[in-house]
Amino acid sequence: MSLKVRYFAWVRERVGKPEEDVEVPASVTTVAELVTWLSSRGEEYAHAFANPKVIRAAIDRIHVKPQAPIDKATEIAFFPPMTGG
Amino acid sequence: MSLKVRYFAWVRERVGKPEEDVEVPASVTTVAELVTWLSSRGEEYAHAFANPKVIRAAIDRIHVKPQAPIDKATEIAFFPPMTGG
């Protein structure tokens, strides 16, 4: 499936780009599996996702957990814990 | 003893004056006794203190209870429950 992936803050800096369109294999069905798959794509991704516990995700702009299915997703974003306010 | 007594809000309106100096008999030793004594001084006082439960008192600008002794007081104020803010 085709997905837009967006990165923010230090995840963006480590991956080296703010967003990209990726073609995800059918075997990748959850957010956690997507993280594993992205990590295999290169050193910059492995670095960005080295500690998955501190990575937050949103599917189509709604916060989700690692177990969330991605089959209905159009846009998935990865970022560190929020520090607004 | 000699005391300055001050009245606020509807207590002031009922008594008909904002303050007065009174000579209190030695038998009057607490705030509650002072209220009873003042009430005996005339209709306007009896009206102002008709319901002692809703009267608040302060001795020298500190909130006190009816049982508080008045022997060290210089100024005693009577008023309804506060409605500031």
Next chain:
Amino acid sequence: MTALSTVRIQREPFDVATEVAAITRGRTDAGAVVTFTGICRGDENGEPIASLTLEYYPGMAEAEIERHVAEAAARWPLIGVTVIHRFGRILPGQDIMMVVTVSSHRAAAFAAADFLMDYLKTRAPFWKQVEKADGRIWVEAKATDDEAAGRWAPSGKSHAAQ
């Protein structure tokens, strides 16, 4: 921590932004500012009012508010606190009083403002009279305000006894 504190009781209107600027100007340790402004509403218990008139106990009101500001500064790490309360005649839509609390962090600023408001609503020696179609009446104290102030016991209690 010594908080910069200002307490004023005045007939004149006030400007919240001016008061905030006076506390925060030139500082870089202030991270959170909470303001509360109490405004005269056009109704009292559902009935329209033409005006509000506030009476207070000069001397006692200032001393009591200052004591509560000092208590707030002892409980929470505050940089500054300003309390201004008006007296006299106030029209619907006009400001009655304000509290500003400034701290490095938001929790302290919120808690201190809430604490001071509970005090001002229930125990500060101010009395409101409203002007209605059928005359002037004194506003009665609300039980809910007393309950809110009770949240701050036991410290709040110590002021109830002499």
Next chain:
Amino acid sequence: MTALSTVRIQREPFDVATEVAAITRGRTDAGAVVTFTGICRGDENGEPIASLTLEYYPGMAEAEIERHVAEAAARWPLIGVTVIHRFGRILPGQDIMMVVTVSSHRAAAFAAADFLMDYLKTRAPFWKQVEKADGRIWVEAKATDDEAAGRWAPSGKSHAAQ
């Protein structure tokens, strides 16, 4: 009750007094206004900083804040709510964000402002980077902020799950 709500994310500074006036102008049902202003401090964990840079997730941030404003308006009887959050580079002493809540009564205004701040601090998609002597670093989330936001569960929880 339908609250008048405004949510803006902008690079430009804002003026709290202007925002308060915009909600309260001409109204006589507003009795309580609470404002919170978050200011850039000159230090982060005790180390001086030269600036703060805020990044956010456009689209998601606005939608999330609006959803939380709607939730606040459903929980408390609010007349108006305004949330403004800046992004980009901000210097010590400059404002970062503000929340204004207006209600007939103070408890609702305080609770709603506190609720929105807890959300904004912990779950709104904003990230702060600080500029220190030894370079730029991303601010780490504070556990105390997460705990404060937890106070609002169970409703807050529903947003954690998809």
